[in-house]
Amino acid sequence: MNAPRTRVQRRPVHGVLLLDKPLGLSSNQALQKAKWLLRAEKAGHTGTLDPLATGVLPLCFGAATKFSQLHLDADKTYEATARLGVKTSTGDAEGDVIAERPVQVSVDDLARVQAQFTGPLRQVPPMHSALKKDGKALYEYAREGIEIERAPRDVVIHELSVTAIEPELIRIVARVSKGTYIRTLGEDIGEALGCGAHLRSLRRIATGDFGQAQCVTLAALEAMGEDVRLAQLLPPEALVAGHGRVMLGTEDAARFLSGLRRRGDWADADEVAVFGSAPVAFLGTAHVTANELIPGRLLNPIEIQQILLNAPQNAPTCETTP
Template structure:
């Protein structure tokens, strides 16, 4: 580099605004992700908006999908499994008459049909797609096969064979139907693929189908009312700060146990603590402990003792 180039580069560095210093931020941001954004990019947007040191998301949302993507900052990352294991709700539209290799509009068409289903025929099939059912995930999915993601293998042209597995679909109802497309609302458990529902419905109806539109409206304890948009985070620091939810907001679906200071001190050292009081539980598979309103730990209750699994530094 010449002396002139070095001088110019130094001038640019001096003019560029300094990067904000990363800081400890703890809590949840329930991002209302737009279509076209990857989950990884969404995490970067939230992390940058809060200048946070640490962030992670609770369940991938495809780029072609919109809706809720809960993002954990700091100590909230320790509660991610509780959100990921929660029930989810979607609104999605199935376009009839063609099947794609990705089971959505991103893939190439691999089969077509001139048949279009009527609403009565669709409605008659829905009971087969509710409750605990066996579902084969799309080959373009994040499931690992011998350490490789299925979608990477599929993109490389390799044959991907995924086994059917049980999933829980609590409800599947028709919102609207116009002949060419049908819009549904679904509530389901972890591991359910909406794209697979569209694919399997289309095959069962003999008309084929794929997802044309997908929006996630609930994830665990978080609903659309909790969502915040990307532009709000980028343009309004005050509104962004107001959107930051407490770490324990991810834990509202499991019991809270209020403990005293001595018990909190033991738990923070990784030791179990005896729970006192007539109403104290004897056994719980999952619970969280708080002291003076502050989250101390998540864990279980065994023989009347709180056993910490994850301890928080808040």
């Protein structure tokens, strides 16, 4: 007879956990595990990683989920290894071998494809992806042997390094725009080299300003005491660290939080992070047009109070005042 499951007492948790996602777990499985460990009420992630990929996966809790879209759109940096001369049905090591060709690749060849695949590209998303057609993921169709027509998408490879590790193994490091498939990039590089390729490993080493050195593993998180786990969270404003900052006095902060525009000597800006000054607290985002601060996504007073109670040192490092 199975023992009864212990019910976890959820609580409001606000912040960003930079997780080093392990091999074999889906992004949602990793999220649910971290959510359980933190006993958090609300959680979401900023874009998925394949189960066969590891690395930087920012997880958002509570109020931070309001700003997760900002990192869905952020550039990502990946490190991958690709096996030349062998194509698989999935573009990675999990698939069946569908073609083999001899490998004759020189340093000049690698330099050529590095230049060829740097900059704007058009990519056809792979069938083994989480993109949906009629509410069903493409990889589900692929498992049934059904090929779905996919429209090419425009992506940008901002930086690319392609180097040899062994005669038939290359290392790819790429900083790419949202929506870029590294498996597809690896396959396309293999075709351009005339021998085909598939990915042997894939790791995300950065997303936006967040890097792998800042991440914590699930195993480490599980071994921590509860207070130490909570201390791993970055404040919600970590998601808007690249924004200009506006500091409001008490009266203006209250009106701003109610959705009212404020006037001040601010330069026009597409996005700013707004803080109240007494006490110092992150209020949300806004944009500035013709000296008007126009509210965007806002925290509510209860969320702000909870954040202040749990993270009294949570203050911005710089500010802009009218």
